[in-house]
Each structure stands twice: as C-alpha cells, then as structure tokens.
Amino acid sequence: MKTSNFPQIFRNIDGEAFRNCQICEIDLFEPRQMYVIERAIKNYLDIGGNQVLFEHAVCLSCAQNEQENLSEESRESLRLYFQAMRPKEDEFSGDFNQCLITQKSLENIEEYQVFGMGFGSEMLEMNGFPFALSGEIMEEIAEQLSKETRDYLDGYMTDKFGVPPEFESPLRPVLL
Numbered sequence: 001m002k003t004s005n006f007p008q009i010f011r012n013i014d015g016e017a018f019r020n021c022q023i024c025e026i027d028l029f030e031p032r033q034m035y036v037i038e039r040a041i042k043n044y045l046d047i048g049g050n051q052v053l054f055e056h057a058v059c060l061s062c063a064q065n066e067q068e069n070l071s072e073e074s075r076e077s078l079r080l081y082f083q084a085m086r087p088k089e090d091e092f093s094g095d096f097n098q099c100l101i102t103q104k105s106l107e108n109i110e111e112y113q114v115f116g117m118g119f120g121s122e123m124l125e126m127n128g129f130p131f132a133l134s135g136e137i138m139e140e141i142a143e144q145l146s147k148e149t150r151d152y153l154d155g156y157m158t159d160k161f162g163v164p165p166e167f168e169s170p171l172r173p174v175l176l
C-alpha cells in the first residue's frame, strides 16, 4: 500500500486536509480512520476561476451505512458500469488530473468530480484511487441510478450542503 500527502485538489476549500467525517463528525486523524473524499468543481472556462460545488470526507463505516440507502438495482448498475468503463489496470495512468474515462485534462472540463481515499493524514493509492470523472461521465452514471437513489442523493446534497433540489448538475456524491 503506497501512501502520499494530499495534493491540493483533495484538500478542502480552505486548502486544508479534511479532518472530520461529514456524517458522524469523527476525527479522521486521531485515531486514524479510513475515509473517502469527494469534491465536485465547476470551472469557469470562459472567465477563468472555479467554484467548489460540494466537498466532503466520509468515514468508511458511514459510507457503508449510506450505501444501504442506495437501491440494490442502482448499486448493481454502477458496478457493471465501472466494470465496463474502467481502464484496465495496465492502461490506467494513475493521473487524477484527467478524467479517468475520457482522459480529458481537468483544466479543460467545465464540471468534474475527484475521488480520493485517505487513512489518517495520508492519501492512499489503492483500488484505483485517486481518480477524477468529468461531468459528462457523471451524467452517464446518473443514468445508471434508479429514481429513488437519485432522489436520495439529491436529498443528501440539500441536507448536508444546502444545495437546492432544483440544482441542475449531474454532480452528486456516488461513493457513499
């Protein structure tokens, strides 16, 4: 298992590493917890600059609990989607500055999401993490989800991040 420090893109909007689980608020560093990080970012390609649409770290036990709220059907179609789309291990560049699937550079993409896994203060490089997905791929992923799962995740966005339900973006937490 290789570890490294968190690159900027996996730090929070203040440039700091995530310290607490978004759901149970447990300290992720002391004692060390395994957790997932998701950040969704909108680039303003025409005027420059970007905006964080949402970001969080969730400990693995909360992530597993939340998974149970996704319908079985959604989980299965996500699994099949990734199985089909994911580059083979030897073709995967490990570069999270580009979309895992389209391989477009993140700086030229209007909306994207990054996914990381941490253990305490260290970023883990394992099981294909870290990686990034562009908005167009997130759109395809949304199509794999049942309506009830999409509604559930949109409700989560509203509760945790104050994102209104009419928020028109394919970006939503999927690793929960």
Ligand SMILES: [Zn+2]
Pocket: 021, 022, 023, 024, 025, 026, 058, 059, 060, 061, 062, 063
């Ligand atoms: Zn938690």
